[in-house]
Amino acid sequence: MTTKTQDLRLITASKTDYRWIEELSRSNMMDYYRRYDLIWDGERYGNLLHSLDVLVICSHQQTAGFVSQLIDSQNSFCLINDLQLYPQWQQKGIGKWVLEQIEGRVQQQGLKSLRICVFRDNPAKGLYQRHGFRQVSESVEILRLEKTLS
Secondary structure, three states, X not given: OOOOHHHEEEEEOOXXXXXXXXXXXXXHHHHHHHHOOOOOOHHHHHHHXXXXXXXXXXXXXXXXXXXEEEEEOOOOEEEEEEEEEOXXXXXXXXXXXXXXXXXXXXXXXXXXXXXXXXXXXXXXXXXXXHOOOXXXXXXXXXXXXXXXXX
């Protein structure tokens, strides 16, 4: 079942949102961190949020998740740092909608590409590939993807 896109909104996160944002990201990513023997650093993640544009994904009055991004105007790209949805909001077309919204905003700013990193075995990789992202590099656990914009 998909969510009606007219019901979705992106709202700038407040500093008070950062606690649940860190908790959601940790919860969603913990299996990958364990699998690849990585250590989650909540304090570092929280500090990183302060340097990013963080948007809360809302459906009606409910919080579905968040997306965080870094705009690099000098190098003409937007790095999507994190796109996280609560489990009950996954597989409803929201991720696709968020990518479309971010891409539209980035194109309005005249940027040339979107970038994102994803764990190689994360099912979200398929979403990004369907949306036109292509692999540009990889490490043992991470794929770096990029979409060139016209």
